[in-house]
Amino acid sequence: MTIFEKILEIYQEYYICLHCLGRMFSLLGTNTTNYDRGKSLLLALTMEYHRKYLSKNEEHEEAINILKLLGEKAKFIPARSVLEREGFNSFTINSSENCYLCNDIFNNISSYAKIAIQNLHNLEFNNILVGTALNSQIVNREDNFKAHFNLLDAESFKNHFNREVGKEVSNILSKPPEFANPDITVIFTLNFTSSEVNLLIRSIFIKGRYNKFIRGIPQTHWDCRLCRGKGCESCNFSGKQYKTSVEELISPDFLKEAKAESSRFHGAGREDIDVKMLGTGRPFILELRNPQIRTLNLEKLQKKVNKRNKNKVKITNLGYSNKAQVKELKFNAENTKKVYRALVFSSEGITKEKFEVKLNELKSIFGTQKIKQRTPNRVSHRRADKIREKKVFQIMGKFIKPKVFEFVVEAQGGTYIKEIINGDDGRTTPSFTEIFGFPIECKNLDVLEIS
Ligand SMILES: [Zn+2]
Numbered sequence: 016m017t018i019f020e021k022i023l024e025i026y027q028e029y030y031i032c033l034h035c036l037g038r039m040f041s042l043l044g045t046n047t048t049n050y051d052r053g054k055s056l057l058l059a060l061t062m063e064y065h066r067k068y069l070s071k072n073e074e075h076e077e078a079i080n081i082l083k084l085l086g087e088k089a090k091f092i093p094a095r096s097v098l099e100r101e102g103f104n105s106f107t108i109n110s111s112e113n114c115y116l117c118n119d120i121f122n123n124i125s126s127y128a129k130i131a132i133q134n135l136h137n138l139e140f141n142n143i144l145v146g147t148a149l150n151s152q153i154v155n156r157e158d159n160f161k162a163h164f165n166l167l168d169a170e171s172f173k174n175h176f177n178r179e180v181g182k183e184v185s186n187i188l189s190k191p192p193e194f195a196n197p198d199i200t201v202i203f204t205l206n207f208t209s210s211e212v213n214l215l216i217r218s219i220f221i222k223g224r225y226n227k228f229i230r231g232i233p234q235t236h237w238d239c240r241l242c243r244g245k246g247c248e249s250c251n252f253s254g255k256q257y258k259t260s261v262e263e264l265i266s267p268d269f270l271k272e273a274k275a276e277s278s279r280f281h282g283a284g285r286e287d288i289d290v291k292m293l294g295t296g297r298p299f300i301l302e303l304r305n306p307q308i309r310t311l312n313l314e315k316l317q318k319k320v321n322k323r324n325k326n327k328v329k330i331t332n333l334g335y336s337n338k339a340q341v342k343e344l345k346f347n348a349e350n351t352k353k354v355y356r357a358l359v360f361s362s363e364g365i366t367k368e369k370f371e372v373k374l375n376e377l378k379s380i381f382g383t384q385k386i387k388q389r390t391p392n393r394v395s396h397r398r399a400d401k402i403r404e405k406k407v408f409q410i411m412g413k414f415i416k417p418k419v420f421e422f423v424v425e426a427q428g429g430t431y432i433k434e435i436i437n438g439d440d441g442r443t444t445p446s447f448t449e450i451f452g453f454p455i456e457c458k459n460l461d462v463l464e465i466s
């Protein structure tokens with residue numbers, strides 16, 4: 016069966032628009048639109064049957080019927096013009112009949128583009144993608160149609176709609192389409208008679224390093240343990256376990272500037288609540304969700320955040336980042352080296368000489384073996400109970416008083432430093448307590464460097 020026979024078969028039963036007609040043969044012929052494909056096919060048919068009409072032989076009657084089919088059922092104006100020129104003047108056209116496959120949605124692409132553009136008002140973006148969620152009625156009808164007429168070269172409703180609306184939006188706004196990683200995806204939820212629009216706005220990611228100069232605040236917001244964030248007497252109806260956090264000190268200025276809906280703070284590991292983060296700081300990435308603005312003045316923001324949080328937290332080295340780097344940040348946290356300074360209290364007073372002997376012992380033991388560290392009791396509620404092997408790279412020590420020492424410890428990321436010192440009741444071994452032979456406690460801990 017030729018394409019032309021197939022088209023006539025279709026119009027014997029259904030009216031479909033030129034976009035959908037071309038779409039049914041979309042894989043045939045390139046460098047053209049579905050509309051032009053559809054129009055060319057009907058024009059070629061009109062020409063062929065006009066020729067047959069003019070031949071005045073036995074094909075004459077058939078030609079009139081086909082031209083009428085094209086002019087009336089297919090609503091193809093050039094076919095009607097031919098008939099009019101040959102003296103036919105009355106036509107029955109069902110003007111309320113819409114395209115069986117798209118309900119004339121494809122004749123109104125501009126109105127969908129307009130809706131999309133209205134929704135993009137006030138948003139900053141560099142590129143865009145249009146997507147569709149189709150009602151099952153549309154999909155099923157089309158599937159049955161293709162099966163019924165054995166149409167194997169069709170393009171889907173979705174592809175046609177997304178491309179055509181996308182093309183128009185891109186042209187009007189002068190923003191290129193982007194398929195892999197669009198700043199904004201406009202999603203139409205369509206059925207035959209109505210549509211709904213939703214926007215998917217890609218998060219923006221800002222990376223940097225932070226310092227924490229005070230003890231007592233966590234890295235990120237914690238929900239109150241009792242009410243799980245709902246608000247209760249114990250948390251003074253704040254829903255929070257701690258009054259503030261590094262995240263809460265840093266993110267508000269970014270949220271405001273980007274006009275974002277919410278944010279998420281990703282750190283390269285985290286220090287304990289009572290631990291300072293000094294030196295060049297800890298890498299972090301701040302994710303801003305649903306931002307209306309994507310280009311931020313990072314230098315200005317850094318100054319603003321640092322001024323507001325003077326002597327509490329500080330951010331440096333800001334730059335733009337992405338989702339892949341968040342994954343990397345989490346993954347690499349264990350592979351970093353961290354330098355800690357610990358002020359420790361010993362349960363027994365010892366002389367400086369004895370301290371030096373023990374310090375040498377520490378250095379040689381930690382220098383030759385990895386430590387085995389079972390998940391500490393204090394974090395076992397949020398981390399799996401298992402034994403981790405960690406490497407301590409370097410230990411330096413200073414005798415301050417018979418019961419007070421200071422250590423600088425360089426260790427692998429993810430090592431629990433307080434437990435290396437106190438031994439955690441034997442759960443971490445070897446430990447300072449084990450080597451000194453009496454309990455040693457970490458009083459203050461600071462992170463000096465992360466590399
Ligand atoms: Zn159509």
Ligand SMILES: [Zn+2]
Nearest residue numbers: 239242247250
């Ligand atoms: Zn509470």
